[in-house]
Amino acid sequence: MFFINLLNFLVVNKVVITSILITLGIISFVYGIFIYSKESSTKFQLIWFLISFGFILLGILIYYNIFSKIPLICFNIIFLFSLVLLIIFLLIEIIIISHFNNQYEKNLDYIIVLGAQIRKDGPSVILKCRLDKAIEYLNQNKNTKCIVSGGQNLKEPFEESHGMMLYMTKNKIDKNRMIIENKAKDTVQNIKNSIALLGDKDLKIGIVTNKFHLYRSLKIAKKLGLTNVYGIGARSSLFYLPHNLLREFIGVLKDKISGNI
Structure with a gap:
């Protein structure tokens, strides 16, 4: 029932959701251009263009109700896999940020x-x-x-x-x-x-x-x-x-x- 309700939510609110995703895609693209212009020593900067493409593609898929046209089990797997990745990402970022203000001693060797x-x-x-x-x-x-x-x-x-x-x-x-x-x-x-x-x-x-x-x-x-x-x-x-x-x-x-x- 949860996944059916989620699909219905995407269909009803597809214009708003797509607009948000396209905007995020544009922001990521512009940010990527700036980062690449300032720090082009590695190829990692290109990830922002990949993220931009991902946001825009997801927006298009939602706008054209693609997720409603695939088997429900496939949508369930995609959603759960994405959710697990997001949770892992957030947990690691929280751990990283929690170390920002580490305490250290004076007179280290x-x-x-x-x-x-x-x-x-x-x-x-x-x-x-x-x-x-x-x-x-x-x-x-x-x-x-x-x-x-x-x-x-x-x-x-x-x-x-x-x-x-x-x-x-x-x-x-x-x-x-x-x-x-x-x-x-x-x-x-x-x-x-x-x-x-x-x-x-x-x-x-x-x-x-x-x-x-x-x-x-x-x-x-x-x-x-x-x-x-x-x-x-x-x-x-x-x-x-x-x-x-x-x-x-x-x-x-x-x-x-x-x-x-």
Whole structure:
């Protein structure tokens, strides 16, 4: 009865529902264009065009009553599958957001600054936020040392760690307080390679990254054996937050399947 009532609701309100979905599709498309123009280092930005297509296609299917023309059992399966995916997405996003304001200790032995895109003119917005947070912590905790971690990815002019070190020295952080890790290509390698440089998993360590990235980074660090690890969250632009949260959702799923968290 529930599914029959749902189908009737879609038929009766198809104009309103279709209008909402088409609007969401247009918003997603425009947002995707902006994101791609600002951050084209990977292909993940294209997902917003896929989302846009999905919204518009769903609107068309509802407008032409396509779901009423297929067997009820097929509609039931599609609806339940979509509902499960939505619940998983929301639960993971809630967990990610719940780690935004992680508490951390003063005078940690080391902080590990996770790399992100570097450009010819300096750090990307995301990386600059991480570096500024690391600089703030190092200025407040004079005995703490720092690992800047990041190799050279496609479309990057040089190693992320090199650009990170240059930025931090320009902001009056002593080069002798920094260790460079220049091989990592992703978050797992960032942390794994940094641990190898330290050689002691019992040190008190802080992971400096953007707030949306804290949950996954800490889970990876603990999976790799760090026992005294803290997340130090850097700010990030609210405008980019939907994109970053979506990318992080995919990252959590990928690392869970890969056994990294």
